Amino acid sequence: MAIKFPLFPYYYANLHSSFLILESLIDFLKQEDFTGYLEFTSLDSNKKHYLFFEAGNPIKAIISHKKVEVVGISDILHLKNFFLNVVKLPEEELVYWSNLFFNTLLYKDLSTDFTDIVKLINKLKKEQLTGCLEITNNDDNSLSYVYFVGGNILGVAWQRELFRFHRGEGKISSFINKIERATFNIYKMDMGKASEVKNKDEIKAKKLLQYILSYFEKKHSKDFDLVLRKICLKGAHTYPFIDPFSGEFEYKKGDLFIADDINLAEIVDGGDFIINSLFQVYKTSQNEKDEIKDFLKQEDIYLPIFKSLG
Known part of the structure; x- marks a missing residue:
């Protein structure tokens, strides 16, 4: 299962392919030196497609469904029947978010029966993890994520808020305190795996x-x-x-x-x-x-x- 991408504030939201000239939008974003991504949701298959930009230039196209696949940018341009959202990203975070799907499972199915979540988070900080902690609440199977860069917490997101992204550590305690029975998976971002994928x-x-x-x-x-x-x-x-x-x-x-x-x-x-x-x-x-x-x-x-x- 692919890691859940968090929900960011939209630059443009719910643009329908019937009323959109995609190449014209890309030209506009290029002129704006746009850094971020386009999120396509197929109305036929519910697949998610992501097209990442750096300073106005498309750099990577990804399909995320049951598995993650890097595709050609031209494949994205040929999509039909979709909704499109546009998200701006801080320039310094582009590498992280565009490679989030490329990861290695570091620790699997750790349980609150034997693992204290606060101690686990502190351990991942000390290990300077770049990746994420996935938390499954055993009471309702809802998911939460803590995103790490070099051991620092970039932000958190959880399912009960539709995975809306909260930057920094400010919201950590508000959902940790509610977790009584949970399972943890830790993913380490595999930059080698990401770089091996030849566009x-x-x-x-x-x-x-x-x-x-x-x-x-x-x-x-x-x-x-x-x-x-x-x-x-x-x-x-x-x-x-x-x-x-x-x-x-x-x-x-x-x-x-x-x-x-x-x-x-x-x-x-x-x-x-x-x-x-x-x-x-x-x-x-x-x-x-x-x-x-x-x-x-x-x-x-x-x-x-x-x-x-x-």
Whole structure:
């Protein structure tokens, strides 16, 4: 069972897909340098989808139902028939909440028969836990959560209040004192597990950019290498990874290398700059752009977050 995500105050609430242009909303959030997440609730399956943003850029998409799965951002953009809530997060908490679902069960089924909850919480503080304590009240099976970062209590949430998030330790005593018979599970956030999940949109974005570079190389073979180098030098100040001297970006004869530590948002922003520049240099017509876009869709490597492709 996935850890319960707490309920935060909504930035926008209950937006229905029938009255929403999702790509336009994402454009708006990008302009706002939005940090937080979009929460999609499917009206067909009741599945939860989360799309996390950092400074306006989508960074991770997750499905949470009976199991947790990282999906492509493009998969989220194709959702239909849902309600959407938008939540802002403090920048310093983004890593925690976007990785909350990736965890290892550290202690299972501890009981109040043998475990004092106050002593347990103090133990987790001393152990500098990053993760959460899940409490099941044996009288009514209701759940409560205490969220930890480096041994500090980030906040608490419990089912009787629909998992509304209470930041800090202020509410700890108000629900601990009511627990007489309970079972505890302790989850440690597994950052290794989270980082092993390769966002397939990063792979798709690299393939998309590689195809477009290859397309222009074949069509303008005489001057393409020089044109691409000039474009990358021009954009290097804004998009450092495309600097020809950085060692993080290289294209040669149909093969594109982008360093693994360059994230999706950087690939898209730098890629858009390169693609738009190529369109301008080679005076690419709208018909030609549409043909490129159609091919990308056929090959399933089209990503609507590339604004240069319309």
